[in-house]
Amino acid sequence: MAREITGFSNPLVKRVRALRDKKHRKAEGLFLAEGLRILTEAREEGVLPEMLFHAGSPHPLAAELIVAMEAAGGDVIETTADILSKISGKDNPQAVVGVYRDRLTPLAQLDRTRADIWIVAQSLRDPGNLGTILRTGDAVGAGGLILVDDCVDPFSVESVRASMGALFTQSITQARWEDFVPWLRAGEGQLIGTSLKATQDYQQPRYAMPAFLLVGNEAQGLPADYEAQCDLLVKMPMRGKADSLNAAVATAVMAYELLNQKRAMA
Numbered sequence: 001m002a003r004e005i006t007g008f009s010n011p012l013v014k015r016v017r018a019l020r021d022k023k024h025r026k027a028e029g030l031f032l033a034e035g036l037r038i039l040t041e042a043r044e045e046g047v048l049p050e051m052l053f054h055a056g057s058p059h060p061l062a063a064e065l066i067v068a069m070e071a072a073g074g075d076v077i078e079t080t081a082d083i084l085s086k087i088s089g090k091d092n093p094q095a096v097v098g099v100y101r102d103r104l105t106p107l108a109q110l111d112r113t114r115a116d117i118w119i120v121a122q123s124l125r126d127p128g129n130l131g132t133i134l135r136t137g138d139a140v141g142a143g144g145l146i147l148v149d150d151c152v153d154p155f156s157v158e159s160v161r162a163s164m165g166a167l168f169t170q171s172i173t174q175a176r177w178e179d180f181v182p183w184l185r186a187g188e189g190q191l192i193g194t195s196l197k198a199t200q201d202y203q204q205p206r207y208a209m210p211a212f213l214l215v216g217n218e219a220q221g222l223p224a225d226y227e228a229q230c231d232l233l234v235k236m237p238m239r240g241k242a243d244s245l246n247a248a249v250a251t252a253v254m255a256y257e258l259l260n261q262k263r264a265m266a
Contacts, residue, residue: 004078008086012077016051016099017087022153029102031155032087033167035094036061041165042098043068049098051075055084057095065096089157102155105144105171107183115143116209117258118189119251122148122177122226123217130154131162132248133215137170140259143210144171148180181229184212192258193222193230194250196243202234202257211258218247 005013018024019032030050033039039049040061052069054062056078069076087097112118119137124130130145130152137145145154152159154172175183184191190208194215214230216222221244227233236245236253245253 003076005083006080008083012051013079013083013087016053016097019099020089020157022156025102025153025155030099031102031160032097032157033100033160034088034090034097034157035161036065036096038160038163038165038167039065039096039098042100042168045168047100047103047168048072048074049100051077051099053077053079053084053087053097053099054095055079055081059095062095103167103172105173107146107173107175107179110144110146110171110173110183112143112187112189112210115141116211116262117142117255118144118146118210118212119215119255120146120148120180120191120212121151121215121247121251122222123220124151124215124247125218126247127152127156127158128162129218129246129248130159131164131166133251134163134166134170134172136248136252136255138166140255142170142255144173146173146175146180146212148175148177177226190231191229192232192234192254193227194235194254195222195227195233196235197227198233198235200232200234202236202254205232205234207232207258207261209262213251213254213258215247215251 019030025031036059043065048069066076084097117140119133119142134145160167189210189212191212191214
């Protein structure tokens with residue numbers, strides 16, 4: 001049943017607004033997603049929010065979300081644009097905000113055989129890069145994103161927004177490097193790193209599948225001991241003055257090279 005909340009002091013509004021902070025997201029196992037596009041992408045993947053806040057949007061996609069939520073017995077809350085703004089932290093809030101259960105897949109439960117391409121990010125710090133990498137993974141049909149060591153929170157409002165819905169099509173795993181490497185070596189999988197120290201051009205090797213593309217921190221790149229454990233190190237040509245690409249851009253270039261090699265073998 002739909003209900004209405006119009007008071008800023010409502011306990012549920014305060015609780016949901018608190019999900020903008022990482023410690024509250026972790027404590028509750030919940031996160032926020034906003035906007036019809038992202039929530040519709042989630043619904044198309046069979047994922048509905050636990051709570052749906054809306055401000056009486058006339059958009060047909062909003063109506064479909066509400067109907068789907070009510071059919072599933074979900075919690076639908078009609079509120080005001082001001083309260084949506086308070087929840088989302090934006091002056092011009094989207095028409096809908098959803099509260100979702102976090103979507104982490106434990107490393108031990110990850111099925112590497114369901115995809116030929118996987119992306120592994122080490123100490124990634126920028127939520128925009130993380131969201132863009134998720135979108136790239138979706139575009140190339142990757143199995144998911146494995147976040148190694150201390151990465152930015154994939155369920156922050158900024159990361160979710162930047163993913164443009166890919167958060168719901170890609171599995172997300174968090175692991176320490178010392179746990180990831182033994183898991184990787186227990187099965188098939190080629191670990192591929194990009195490095196300025198590499199001697200091979202990124203289009204030179206014939207990559208084996210499943211391929212695990214390892215992306216380093218935006219500022220420092222990959223630590224030397226992590227590079228040493230890669231099966232292959234490659235580099236992309238830099239013809240200008242810049243010595244490296246943005247982490248998300250480099251990931252996209254490499255991911256499409258993997259995809260194109262896969263297509264050539266089909």
